[in-house]
Amino acid sequence: MKILLPSFFTENGSQLVAVVLGTLNAISDGMQYGWTAPSIPKLRSPDSPVSMTHSEEVWLEIFYMVGGFIGLPFSITLIDCIGRKKTILFASVVGMLGWISIGIADNVYYLYAGRILLGVTADIAFTASPVYISEIAHQDIRGFLAGLIYLMMLVGIIIIYCIGPWVSICTSSIVGCSLLLIQLVLFPFMPESPYYLLYINENERAEKVLKFLRNNDNISKEIEEIKAAIVRQKSEKGRPQDLFQIKSNRKACLIMILLNYTQHFAGVSALLMNLHTILNQAGSEVISPDIAAIVFPSLMLISATVATLTVDYCGRKILLLVSGVVTTVTLLTIGAFFQLKSMGFPTGDYSWIIFVAVMFYAVGIKFGLAIVPIVMTAELFPAKVKGMGMALADFIYILSSMTSVYLYQWINFNYDLSVSFFVFSFLCALSTGLIQLYVPETKGRTLEEIQMILKNVKGEVLHDTRL
Known part of the structure; x- marks a missing residue:
């Protein structure tokens, strides 16, 4: 590798x-x-x-x-x-x-x-x-x-x-x-981005930057590829409505919305903000909340590091799917535990299940659903609307985070704690299925090739999985 x-x-x-x-x-x-x-x-x-x-x-x-x-x-x-x-x-x-x-x-x-x-x-x-x-x-x-x-x-x-x-x-x-x-x-x-430098017609500076970044003087082919992409992308209008009116941009938006929505409605913000409460309600004495608060993001960091090191080897889509399955199962496990507890089953001796499930959740969510979206969102939009596309992605990210946290609190106020985890588990499973059907693999693709996939050029379809 x-x-x-x-x-x-x-x-x-x-x-x-x-x-x-x-x-x-x-x-x-x-x-x-x-x-x-x-x-x-x-x-x-x-x-x-x-x-x-x-x-x-x-x-x-x-x-x-x-x-x-x-x-x-x-x-x-x-x-x-x-x-x-x-x-x-x-x-x-x-x-x-x-x-x-x-x-x-x-x-x-x-x-x-x-x-x-x-x-x-x-x-x-x-x-x-x-x-x-x-x-x-x-x-x-x-x-x-x-x-x-x-x-x-x-x-x-x-x-x-x-x-x-x-x-x-x-x-x-x-x-x-x-x-x-x-x-x-x-x-x-x-250095500044060579794409941006070519976009504003600073060609000589762009060549110097690319030689520095590649540690290689033989960059003529890549420069020409970037120039061709810039010429094509400049010919496309960059109005905000083009994010939705141009078919390839609309596909990119839908994929981006799916990926950013999924990670939050898989409960990541809700768990990060309520970890102490969840462990206390489970009656877990395996580890104190203060220590758990350090272990939880530490496991996330380890998992995200592994995902980052393997994303260009395994591919984006496989990480998303594995992460989706693990996250769904852990959320379902947590929900089942709290459901049994609310029904009067003696769960005291099994409170360690919650700690283990929560930590597996930390590993699962960061292995794909919470790391790959930012990789793919930056790849999906053409240069002309990339700024607007990334801003829209961030808007969906913020809105999904706020909505998922509110949903978690509203469900817990009106129903049992287990219901919120069952809901998150269902939404995560549904989203994982949609990812399998509609998200393309971008591993090893140039930004131009990704645009061609979204445009369905030469018979390539959106869910192309050749790599």
Whole structure:
């Protein structure tokens, strides 16, 4: 397997460095995604610098998602107007302001402002960074490099879970801000996307960039392929309605909506935000909630790392299907346990089943459903509408996350806890079937070849599975 060979780092080191520096903001975003879990108990304490009511705590969680919606128009505009690289740097500046606002907060409005600014940062960064990665990466390792952004986010969640309970809010803010500062200092030395440079007719600069990224002077064939793709894609209109009116773009949108919807309605956000409650209701004494909160994202990181290392070897679709099956079974197991408990069965001696199922869930969900979508979304849209497509993907991601969490809370309020897991299990199984039928395999394909598949050129159909 190529990515495991020592030569991988010498042949692709330039791409790897650019991707790592371009995704440092994802670590910061991961810290902010998990920030409320260890921080709200601190804000409730008598010596908290900010006194808060319960409703203000709820708004503190919601405003992060609100920031994501505010960031959508910036994502659409900046990525094509100033380029992928500058958009990433702009997002980092906004994120630093957010962390500073939280770090110096002496009232709740500073916290609100910080959460909104960091939500804006996450939306812009998770639109620009995947596009940047997909356009600088060689097709043989594009899936591996694209998956790194999710690994970075998981690292951020682990960091905040590890330090959050034991350091001040100001200290954790300094850590998050420092990551973005490192990116602002080092990432400017990295190249802009050769696709974008050719798109704005900076041909000589694009050739130099591609030689640097490929560590090879023989890039004439790839340059010509990119130029041909740019010429064709420039001939296509880039209006927002073209995301739905052009058949290939409409297929890309439907696939993207399916993938982003599936990961959240498989319950990933609900479990991340309610893990302590689930373990406590199960009566599990296998491990304390604080330790489980570290083990859970750690297993996610390990699983996502394995998926990232194998996505260009095994393919995107097989990871999605295996992940869908494992996730469905674990959700069904958790639901069955709580159903038996609600019916009066003595489940005390078997509470370890919940801990095991939840940890298998962490492995299963991150093996495919929560790692492959960002890889494929960056591959599916042509250059002319890629910014709008990625922004739409992010909108669906945010909306699905909010809706799934609300659905989980509403079901638990009106019915038994087991019902929510049965619902998530059913939706996950249904989505896995749709993925098998309609999602194409993009492993080893150039971005141009993927467009040809979506356009159904030369008899290739959407569910092409030749690779």
